[in-house]
Amino acid sequence: LLAELSGGDEAYELSVANKLFIRDGLDLLESFLHLINTTYEGQLQQVNFVESEEAAKKINDWVMEKTKSKIRNLVNSKMLTEATKMIIVSAIYFKGSWKKPFPERRTEKKPFYLSENEQTEVDTMHILDHFPYNADENVQILILPYRGEHLSMCLLLPKEKYGLEEFENSLNGTRLLEMVAEAESRDVRNLGITDAFEGSANFSGMSDAPLFVDSAVHQAFVEVTCLLLSFICKLITFDRIRSRFQKFFNNF
Numbered sequence: 001l002l003a004e005l006s007g008g009d010e011a012y013e014l015s016v017a018n019k020l021f022i023r024d025g026l027d028l029l030e031s032f033l034h035l036i037n038t039t040y041e042g043q044l045q046q047v048n049f050v051e052s053e054e055a056a057k058k059i060n061d062w063v064m065e066k067t068k069s070k071i072r073n074l075v076n077s078k079m080l081t082e083a084t085k086m087i088i089v090s091a092i093y094f095k096g097s098w099k100k101p102f103p104e105r106r107t108e109k110k111p112f113y114l115s116e117n118e119q120t121e122v123d124t125m126h127i128l129d130h131f132p133y134n135a136d137e138n139v140q141i142l143i144l145p146y147r148g149e150h151l152s153m154c155l156l157l158p159k160e161k162y163g164l165e166e167f168e169n170s171l172n173g174t175r176l177l178e179m180v181a182e183a184e185s186r187d188v189r190n191l192g193i194t195d196a197f198e199g200s201a202n203f204s205g206m207s208d209a210p211l212f213v214d215s216a217v218h219q220a221f222v223e224v225t226c227l228l229l230s231f232i233c234k235l236i237t238f239d240r241i242r243s244r245f246q247k248f249f250n251n252f
Contacts, residue, residue: 012094012146012147012148012151014093014095014151015092016090016092016093018089019043019044019062019089020036021047021055022046022047023048023049023086026046052081056079056080059075059089066093067093096146096147098145098146098227099149100144101226102127102227103127103226106127107126109121109122109124131145134180134182137159139158139179142157143180
């Protein structure tokens with residue numbers, strides 16, 4: 001799906017880039033290397049993680065190139081150790097125009113509540129129109145379409161004023177997809193994406209070594225205006241050699 005949408009059209013610009021940074025000397029299966037070269041355009045690079053500063057620079061240079069210099073220093077040398085076997089980096093750059101632009105004259109300063117004890121004034125856009133909407137006892141969801149009809153932005157607002165953290169902890173992919181589907185009247189429930197988030201996930205198709213996801217780092221740059229939205233996000237995961245009996249994602 002992302003491959004079909006990448007590049008965009010006159011209405012939006014979307015690019016997706018993925019790359020594996022592999023420790024020098026790590027044995028990868030021939031079938032996996034063939035898949036990388038034929039399907040993912042060979043986005044794999046061997047690096048020496050022991051030389052942590054040089055390795056971090058190589059990764060950060062690639063990140064800057066793919067995010068048009070919006071995200072810098074995603075990785076620092078202290079994140080890299082002798083135990084690091086592989087780093088997976090995924091980048092998405094998007095810039096699109098709203099199907100229904102917000103009237104600029106209606107933008108005004110409004111309070112934004114960071115916590116019960118802290119608030120700030122932010123530029124707040126206003127529009128009165130019809131949009132896909134859904135709600136349950138905990139959250140409201142609003143969908144703002146972009147020009148071209150292919151993409152939309154989903155906004156989630158907890159009904160509890162200071163309940164964002166609690167809501168984030170309770171949110172799961174299945175419920176989110178259900179709410180979006182009900183708001184858009186489209187059936188997206190049967191995507192079948194479950195194993196990637198459970199201990200049953202395995203990476204045996206990449207290497208005979210026992211690779212485990214150790215931690216994940218995410219950064220995002222988001223710019224919203226009355227006419228358009230642009231965002232850049234990076235997801236990076238660190239894989240290390242660990243005991244086969246240690247559970248996946250034990251740091252989460």
